[in-house]
Amino acid sequence: MNVQVSAECVMGGAATPPPICEDSAPEALVAWALARFAHQRLIVTTQFGMEGCALIDMCARTGRPLQVIYLDTRFFFPETYALRDRMIERYPNLSFVDAGTDLSPEEQAARCGPELWKSDPDLCCRLRKVEPMRAVMKGADVWLTAVRRSQSATRANLRVVEWDWKFQVLKVNPLASWSREDVWRYITAQKVPYNALHERGYPTIGCTHCTQPVEGAGVTDYTRSGRWNGTEKTECGLHGGGI
Numbered sequence: 001m002n003v004q005v006s007a008e009c010v011m012g013g014a015a016t017p018p019p020i021c022e023d024s025a026p027e028a029l030v031a032w033a034l035a036r037f038a039h040q041r042l043i044v045t046t047q048f049g050m051e052g053c054a055l056i057d058m059c060a061r062t063g064r065p066l067q068v069i070y071l072d073t074r075f076f077f078p079e080t081y082a083l084r085d086r087m088i089e090r091y092p093n094l095s096f097v098d099a100g101t102d103l104s105p106e107e108q109a110a111r112c113g114p115e116l117w118k119s120d121p122d123l124c125c126r127l128r129k130v131e132p133m134r135a136v137m138k139g140a141d142v143w144l145t146a147v148r149r150s151q152s153a154t155r156a157n158l159r160v161v162e163w164d165w166k167f168q169v170l171k172v173n174p175l176a177s178w179s180r181e182d183v184w185r186y187i188t189a190q191k192v193p194y195n196a197l198h199e200r201g202y203p204t205i206g207c208t209h210c211t212q213p214v215e216g217a218g219v220t221d222y223t224r225s226g227r228w229n230g231t232e233k234t235e236c237g238l239h240g241g242g243i
């Protein structure tokens with residue numbers, strides 16, 4: 001799917017962006033990015049994790065009419081769809097756009113065999129996440145994400161602003177320096193909607209087939225061990241290398 005992102009999406013006054021640095025607060029980085037790249041094609045993406053919800057709230061507070069892109073893999077939890085609907089209602093100045101694959105689960109099974117997420121999860125992620133994201137990125141210059149350094153070893157070297165070689169866009173990571181506790185503090189202070197599964201032992205939430213609760217995990221715990229259980233895989237391929 002091609003998502004057309006017009007420059008007008010992020011225009012909202014010609015204020016001069018205040019200076020920022022690697023240690024700037026996420027809210028300041030969001031405001032800076034939206035102003036600095038006001039005339040470029042900027043997109044915000046989310047899969048509705050807790051971090052993504054915080055980022056969306058920060059974007060919405062600027063008052064700018066932004067597009068928020070998500071990739072519906074057709075394997076979301078019902079709680080994720082419920083959260084999406086709450087976000088749409090809560091943030092009328094944002095438009096939530098599903099740029100997920102057109103490949104139905106049935107077509108995928110016919111083409112690649114049943115339960116591809118078990119036999120070849122990298123291929124499954126490529127078909128349902130990475131390739132749709134490539135299509136999105138063809139229409140983007142700047143990508144605003146909610147990834148954090150402390151989420152995993154593969155994200156430990158994130159910069160606040162960096163070039164994404166895979167998708168060939170400038171990537172802005174305003175939450176890079178935050179801990180999970182910081183995110184939770186923001187979520188509760190600003191009363192941001194979040195996925196109910198976080199309170200049932202799911203630190204991160206992806207597809208139903210590949211996400212398990214983690215014993216003892218509370219809302220401020222972050223681990224990717226509940227994803228792709230029993231494999232070495234920790235990333236779907238949207239962030240970091242591979243796939």
Ligand code: SF4
Nearest residue numbers: 117121124125207210
């Ligand atoms: S997370 Fe699992 S089901 Fe979802 S796209 Fe990746 S392998 Fe497929």
